[in-house]
Amino acid sequence: MRRYSILVDVLLLLAFFSSAPWSAMASSHCRQTNSGEIRPHSVTITEFGAVGDGVTLNTKAFQNAIFYLNSFSDKGGAKLFVPAGRWLTGSFDLVSHLTLWLDKDAVILGSTNSDDWPVVDSLPSYGQGRELPGGRHRSLIYGQNLTDVVITGDNGTIDGQGSIWWNWFRSKTLDYTRPHLVELMNSTGIVISNLTFLNSPFWTIHPVYCSHVIIQNITILAPLDSPNTDGIDPDSSDAVCIENCYISTGDDLISIKSGWDEYGVSFGRPSRNITIHKLTGHNINGSGIAIGSEMSGGVSEVHAENLYFFNSSTAIIIKTASGRGGYVRNIYISNVTLSNVETALRFYSNFSEHPDDYYDRKALPVIERITVKDVTGDNIKVAGFLEGIEGASFRNVCLLNVTLKVTSESPWTCSYVQGYSDSVSPEPCKALKKIPEDVSDCYSLSNYLWCLRTQKRNSWLHSW
Numbered sequence: 001m002r003r004y005s006i007l008v009d010v011l012l013l014l015a016f017f018s019s020a021p022w023s024a025m026a027s028s029h030c031r032q033t034n035s036g037e038i039r040p041h042s043v044t045i046t047e048f049g050a051v052g053d054g055v056t057l058n059t060k061a062f063q064n065a066i067f068y069l070n071s072f073s074d075k076g077g078a079k080l081f082v083p084a085g086r087w088l089t090g091s092f093d094l095v096s097h098l099t100l101w102l103d104k105d106a107v108i109l110g111s112t113n114s115d116d117w118p119v120v121d122s123l124p125s126y127g128q129g130r131e132l133p134g135g136r137h138r139s140l141i142y143g144q145n146l147t148d149v150v151i152t153g154d155n156g157t158i159d160g161q162g163s164i165w166w167n168w169f170r171s172k173t174l175d176y177t178r179p180h181l182v183e184l185m186n187s188t189g190i191v192i193s194n195l196t197f198l199n200s201p202f203w204t205i206h207p208v209y210c211s212h213v214i215i216q217n218i219t220i221l222a223p224l225d226s227p228n229t230d231g232i233d234p235d236s237s238d239a240v241c242i243e244n245c246y247i248s249t250g251d252d253l254i255s256i257k258s259g260w261d262e263y264g265v266s267f268g269r270p271s272r273n274i275t276i277h278k279l280t281g282h283n284i285n286g287s288g289i290a291i292g293s294e295m296s297g298g299v300s301e302v303h304a305e306n307l308y309f310f311n312s313s314t315a316i317i318i319k320t321a322s323g324r325g326g327y328v329r330n331i332y333i334s335n336v337t338l339s340n341v342e343t344a345l346r347f348y349s350n351f352s353e354h355p356d357d358y359y360d361r362k363a364l365p366v367i368e369r370i371t372v373k374d375v376t377g378d379n380i381k382v383a384g385f386l387e388g389i390e391g392a393s394f395r396n397v398c399l400l401n402v403t404l405k406v407t408s409e410s411p412w413t414c415s416y417v418q419g420y421s422d423s424v425s426p427e428p429c430k431a432l433k434k435i436p437e438d439v440s441d442c443y444s445l446s447n448y449l450w451c452l453r454t455q456k457r458n459s460w461l462h463s464w
Helices: 002-019 059-072 163-170 261-267 446-463
Strands: 041-044 053-057 078-082 085-089 098-102 106-110 141-144 147-153 156-159 182-185 188-193 195-198 205-208 211-216 219-221 238-248 254-256 271-282 287-291 299-319 327-348 366-387 394-406 412-415 417-425
Touching: 041 059, 059 078, 059 085, 059 098, 098 156, 147 195, 205 211, 254 271, 271 287, 287 327, 299 366, 327 394, 366 417
Parallel strands: 041 078, 053 085, 078 098, 085 106, 098 147, 106 156, 141 182, 147 188, 156 195, 182 205, 188 211, 195 219, 211 238, 219 238, 238 271, 254 287, 271 299, 287 299, 299 327, 327 366, 366 394, 366 412, 394 417
Antiparallel strands: none
């Protein structure tokens, strides 16, 4: 019944997309892809003994099929077809030049036996598992050091059956950090498209140390009370494009990361050049788009536009803390529609989880050149809670053309933040002054502010 109601929401929101004023922008912000391109070699999972009854464990079938297809990686690549059925499996690895294709009635089911999710080393940019010291369970679909991998289909489904993991997490009976549903490491040329992802044990899609990643036309669903079931988490990755996605989970819809405290600083791989276009979704515990809290390797050049968040806790959040180090800079967010959201914009500088006691308490993050433009919202409780860090004020925060119908008597709270604003309602805090003298202070707004200043100067001259 719950899934039925969620699917109804999806249909309603697809209708919203078709009627929204920006829906006419049909051109893809990602490079045009042909995820249905025919590979010269193809096999079906049943050829390797798989049984789609939802009961038979098919881990060996997936592993053997992909091992066989790896022999074609230098011959144009290969395709593994998963037909209609319910295909229970443990973790399996992908290979380069591979397309994993799911039929519209195909469901890949994650095993509910933790032994079918092997334990692997922690990520070097984290120093330990994200939840517990030591290693972490490997994702259901996994790969590293890959090139040219496509995970797609005719809107088939990958279901992590995560409820058992959520119960273990709540009861504190886990020995290792929970697995993701899909994780690709140190890889390039990745496309994930035209699929539905359900009930991830932990974060759903996690590209880490990757380049040139496209995530397009997907749906991600998990119960709103499921713990830490982020939708998409680009992590120390660059040239990532996320487009036309609907996400409803128990935590952040998209969370951009780059390593944790001293480990992220030492590893030194930022997340940068990330585009998010046409994202819709909701949650009750997380945010629409988050940066951090693990951002110690740096995050920059993030462009997000055409966003719709509803019935949610927070729309946009930057999460950091003393000891993180790193930076968040050159962020541009525009064309945002909000409905029934508690906090529209939040900078949270006291996200104080640390991997161990060896982090540098004097490592203060640099947060600068954050632009939020063209935002409307109904039934918003708080417009903004902007909390910087003493000794490391957040600089050049620019808000333009923001109109929010706010229910709180105190719509804005600001500390240790400096920036600019124009055409913002309700009136923002005094720390956000009027248009800057140097238009380059506001990221990606030089032409806009120059025209605005010219218009105001001409208006003054005419009145004089």
